[in-house]
Amino acid sequence: MFTKKRILQFCAAALIFLLADFWMYSTLSSNFRSYEDQRNFNEIELFAQTVPDERTEQSFATWMPTVKDIIPGSRALYLTFDEVSFDFKPESGSETNLSLFNAFRNTPNFQKAMESVYYLEPMRLASTYKADYSLDPDTNSFDEISSQVYFVPVVDETGYQVSGAVMILVPTSTATGFNNLLRTLFIVAAVFFLGIMLVLMFTRDPMTGFMVLALFGIVLVFIAYPLLEAVRLSFMKNGTFSLQTWKESLSPTYLIALWGSLRLGVLTATISTLVGYMFAFLIERTSFRQKKLMTTLATMPVISPPFSLSLSIILLFGNNGLISKQLLNLNTSIYGLGGLTIVQVIGMFPIAFMTISGVLRQIDSTVEDASLDLSATRWQTFKSITLPLSAPGILSAWLLVFTNSLADFANPLLLSGDYRVLSTEAYMLVTGRSNLGAGSALSFILLMPTLTAFLIQRNWVSKKSFVTVTGKPSTNLTELTNKPVRTVLEVGAWVFIGFIASLYLTIVAGCFVVNWGIDYSFTLANWGEALARGWTSIRDTVTLAAIATPIAGLLAMLSAMLIVRKKFPGKRLLEMLIMTPYAIPGTLIGISYVLAFNKQPLLLVGTGAIIVINYIIRELPVGLENGITALHQIDPAIEESAADLGADVPTVFRTIVLPLIRPAFLSSMSYTFVRSMTAVSAIIFLISARWNHLTVLIFNFSENLRFGLASVLSTILIVIVLSVWGLMQVVVRDDKLTQKTISAR
Amino acid sequence: MEKKSVSVTLEHVTKKFKDVKGKADVIAVNDSHFVIEPGELVTLLGPSGCGKTTTLRMIAGFELPTEGKIYIGNEEVTMLPPNKRDTATMFQSYGLFPHMTVFDNVAYGLRLRKVAQEEITKRVNETLDLVGLASYGDRAPSKLSGGQQQRVALARSLIVTPSVLLLDEPLSNLDALLREQMRVEIRKIQKELGITAVYVTHDRVEAMSLSDRVVVMKDGYVRQIGSPSEIYEDPNSRFVAGFVGKAAFFPVKVMKHDKKTWVCQLGEKEVLVERAATDVEVGSEAVLMARPESLRVVESGTGKIEGKVRMNVYLGHSLEAFINTSFGEVLVQIDDPHAKKVFKEGEDVSIDFTADRVRLLNRNDA
Known part of the structure; x- marks a missing residue:
């Protein structure tokens, strides 16, 4: 594979290509420069001919700035020729030019230029000069920019005698913009060529090589690059390195917000874990009847659109809420920590519930039997056996909810009131004060606790599990609760579920009310207006999500196949990079996308593409995990058989892998669709006038107290999401057969 | 096709x-x-x-x-x-x-x-x-x-x-x-x-x-x-011999080699062997490999190795006799046991073989 001959061949080919690449670049670049120079020269000569007829200082002062109309960003200074001293004297025009002129007037270059002008020959100085444009501010720039210096003569009335000269500065930056683009293009070409050649020469299976290369390309451009850009920008101020942004972000103002986030996180995580444990215990460890129904109901809030819970809490308990105002006439505010905790617990306890039930389900009932057999009471058994065995699950659940609470963006946006949390604070900085650097710094501060919790959960807690799969599922379950305890649990669970259901019903009710809080009479007007104003958003949101869904699904399954089945260098790195968006708050992703893709060569901000890409990147981790789990259950001999019979890698993927992991494929697609439809935190930074998002529109209506419209759109969103989710459940259930046969072998 | x-x-x-x-x-x-x-x-x-x-x-x-x-x-x-x-x-x-x-x-x-x-x-x-x-x-x-x-x-x-x-x-x-x-x-x-x-x-x-x-x-x-x-x-090593079938191994010293026959010292006795792996040398330690069906159980004192029957396992078409010897337990397979004399468990016996049914292998070769 890596024989000496091949390496030499590769180096030779690479050298030839790089030389050719560089030669083309420099030729094009210098051609462009000389063309640009020539053009500027022509323009400047034309400018010199527009000398005003009336040669007063006043008319020169108005004439000078018009140079900007001819060459954007340039500056002009008029010098009169003093016949007495036989010299040019600055008269009127740009301060920038003046300071440069004064600094360099006695240098040989300038002397020569003025001499040439005296003989009516315009001249461009050979070297460029750094000029401080801030002396003469305009819209363009404030920094020191290297500039070309031109001197052109101005002839007197006779037409033969020099009467003055114009010194013109042209910043080279306009040229560098194009030059940078050119350079990027050629670097990209070189990287492409080298990558393709590397794969063709050193791999046995170029198809896999190209797929890995493509995946690396995607991941580097759309995950690593934006994040690095965000880091870089948080250390920049006016184009230079500075810790200013970080100092500001770590000031007490924002530390309060951090403290707020942490407090909310701890509170939400603790309550959610308790509630989640109750549900999990009821379903996995008692002979409770409606297990299936309860599981479905209790997992519903996970796919519920953002804002919907906050919205209904506001409708019920807000300043003009149905319960707080109309029924109880209270004056307490739901905005703040209390309200936030309620909605976050409702929205996030399913995470705790699912995590803990996963662990409880695996605990073999025989260990509890053994304990009871040794004459422990049921309470003692629960306390000394069941609870400790489920401890890793509890910790895991707590950390996951904590992470989610910190990253939560939608609920605080509506409900935080005066209570401050980091995720919305970052948003305010970006949208309110367009301070992207500080926004990204804040998001990084938010990332610290989130990432810590995530890593603890992943690398430590999930490995601490005591539970071992015995392979002999015990058929009978030992009831650890007596009847009264179970009744209490059951009633508690139903009340909780009832509360959630009533919240959703409130939203539905909100659609049909003229003006919530003031006029509760029935109306259908909200529907008309909401559909009229929201139709394009609904269409756009569904379209973009529908585009992202299959791409994300395929990409996830393909990456899973490459990661599980193929050997290639950098595999761990690739997996880690793909998983990254899972651990970082959406706010940070949104901000870093704005930072990275608002300039050449990847100018994507404002397009639908950036939204689609963002959907894909954010949902890829879950799809990948699904795919990896599914693939691990499939005998590699199945794929090897196909390859052996003559199928190349794409064919194996298409005809064997994809059909076999269809359940994982379908469920990650539905997950992507649902999550894309309900996305807020990253998307809110990326929407534009052309591409709006339904959730953002709901937010706007809620913020403007148009609760009727917000309710209608929320209801529509819930219906779309629920129907896609339900459809998927049906399709995947039909697929259980294949799933079984695969794992049986 | x-x-x-x-x-x-x-x-x-x-x-x-x-x-x-x-x-x-x-x-x-x-x-x-x-x-x-x-x-x-x-x-x-x-x-x-x-x-x-x-x-x-x-x-x-x-x-x-x-x-x-x-x-x-x-x-x-x-x-x-x-x-x-x-x-x-x-x-x-x-x-x-x-x-x-x-x-x-x-x-x-x-x-x-x-x-x-x-x-x-x-x-x-x-x-x-x-x-x-x-x-x-x-x-x-x-x-x-x-x-x-x-x-x-x-x-x-x-x-x-x-x-x-x-x-x-x-x-x-x-x-x-x-x-x-x-x-x-x-x-x-x-x-x-x-x-x-x-x-x-x-x-x-x-x-x-x-x-x-x-x-x-x-x-x-x-x-x-x-x-x-x-x-x-004709396995070339002790490993191959043992892996492809049952075999007994006896340590011997190779004394002499003429055209066809190798003369070896097995315990006190001198035995003749006609087959040997290529890497066997005169004067070195070697192993004598014998398949169970190549060995015979004979009256005590008349064979080459003395021993005692520990157990007989009857298989129908054959009988496997496990015999304790000073070289460890040796398995002898007796085909068509009804036609032959079978020694009872506990009896003193002797094991015999012919020169063309056993093989010499290099001792170092496991």
Whole structure:
């Protein structure tokens, strides 16, 4: 594979290509420069001919700035020729030019230029000069920019005698913009060529090589690059390195917000874990009847659109809420920590519930039997056996909810009131004060606790599990609760579920009310207006999500196949990079996308593409995990058989892998669709006038107290999401057969 | 299915793996060098971890040799991916496509080769007929018995008329009776088609009964290559002797060697041996290898090794006598026990053998 001959061949080919690449670049670049120079020269000569007829200082002062109309960003200074001293004297025009002129007037270059002008020959100085444009501010720039210096003569009335000269500065930056683009293009070409050649020469299976290369390309451009850009920008101020942004972000103002986030996180995580444990215990460890129904109901809030819970809490308990105002006439505010905790617990306890039930389900009932057999009471058994065995699950659940609470963006946006949390604070900085650097710094501060919790959960807690799969599922379950305890649990669970259901019903009710809080009479007007104003958003949101869904699904399954089945260098790195968006708050992703893709060569901000890409990147981790789990259950001999019979890698993927992991494929697609439809935190930074998002529109209506419209759109969103989710459940259930046969072998 | 048989050549093939920590190299196959003749069925035999499956996977293209070259016919295929090699593999777990019917499984290879639909139907039915599954085309693989699944896998491999058929312990998931049947069937089909085949197994009976030649491997090394009778009768080492069949080993000192006979010192006695491995030298320590059926139990004092019967195990066609001697326990197989004198358990006996039924092996060679 890596024989000496091949390496030499590769180096030779690479050298030839790089030389050719560089030669083309420099030729094009210098051609462009000389063309640009020539053009500027022509323009400047034309400018010199527009000398005003009336040669007063006043008319020169108005004439000078018009140079900007001819060459954007340039500056002009008029010098009169003093016949007495036989010299040019600055008269009127740009301060920038003046300071440069004064600094360099006695240098040989300038002397020569003025001499040439005296003989009516315009001249461009050979070297460029750094000029401080801030002396003469305009819209363009404030920094020191290297500039070309031109001197052109101005002839007197006779037409033969020099009467003055114009010194013109042209910043080279306009040229560098194009030059940078050119350079990027050629670097990209070189990287492409080298990558393709590397794969063709050193791999046995170029198809896999190209797929890995493509995946690396995607991941580097759309995950690593934006994040690095965000880091870089948080250390920049006016184009230079500075810790200013970080100092500001770590000031007490924002530390309060951090403290707020942490407090909310701890509170939400603790309550959610308790509630989640109750549900999990009821379903996995008692002979409770409606297990299936309860599981479905209790997992519903996970796919519920953002804002919907906050919205209904506001409708019920807000300043003009149905319960707080109309029924109880209270004056307490739901905005703040209390309200936030309620909605976050409702929205996030399913995470705790699912995590803990996963662990409880695996605990073999025989260990509890053994304990009871040794004459422990049921309470003692629960306390000394069941609870400790489920401890890793509890910790895991707590950390996951904590992470989610910190990253939560939608609920605080509506409900935080005066209570401050980091995720919305970052948003305010970006949208309110367009301070992207500080926004990204804040998001990084938010990332610290989130990432810590995530890593603890992943690398430590999930490995601490005591539970071992015995392979002999015990058929009978030992009831650890007596009847009264179970009744209490059951009633508690139903009340909780009832509360959630009533919240959703409130939203539905909100659609049909003229003006919530003031006029509760029935109306259908909200529907008309909401559909009229929201139709394009609904269409756009569904379209973009529908585009992202299959791409994300395929990409996830393909990456899973490459990661599980193929050997290639950098595999761990690739997996880690793909998983990254899972651990970082959406706010940070949104901000870093704005930072990275608002300039050449990847100018994507404002397009639908950036939204689609963002959907894909954010949902890829879950799809990948699904795919990896599914693939691990499939005998590699199945794929090897196909390859052996003559199928190349794409064919194996298409005809064997994809059909076999269809359940994982379908469920990650539905997950992507649902999550894309309900996305807020990253998307809110990326929407534009052309591409709006339904959730953002709901937010706007809620913020403007148009609760009727917000309710209608929320209801529509819930219906779309629920129907896609339900459809998927049906399709995947039909697929259980294949799933079984695969794992049986 | 007319196709010219080809040879398979392994030229100094070595395969190294990284160990679990990814640091040290583990050598799975060490300098394997042999040729499989066209139309031959060669078995790779050895204990687990000896590198036999790795060798097979390198021929198929699933693994790359670290060093060395592999040829199929005259074409070097060392770097070719599996899908570009004219081999077909039958896996231990069969690797049937669970989402396709039996027919589609068998047709898969033909579809990839863009064969016309009628042709596919015809050939698939022919092949299913060949393996005795003519009426099973519509079934899902999961609805078949182990033996039937195995035949589907065979049909799927054979239909693409590969130059080389590779079989990776294909019978290990079957019960004993079925295994015997399939063994015969595979051998029959292989001979009929004249296809070159490589068969991996750790079952010596399977290896002996199927193969034209057997390659015995251990710890990545090829220990001996030969026909089944060669490796059974004339093993070149103690390991091969012990692995391919039951054997007793006695330490001896080699005294003398003339044209045909080796004179050895066995305990107090001098014994004559007519067969020896090539690396046995006069004056060195060696081992005398004897198969149970080559030994005879005789009256105490009349044989070469003294002992006492510990246990007799009656097997019908033969009887196995376990005899305690000063060299440890020795197994003697007495064929047709009713026609012979059987010594009772606890009796003092002697073990005898003739010079042409035992073999000298180098002592150092485990």
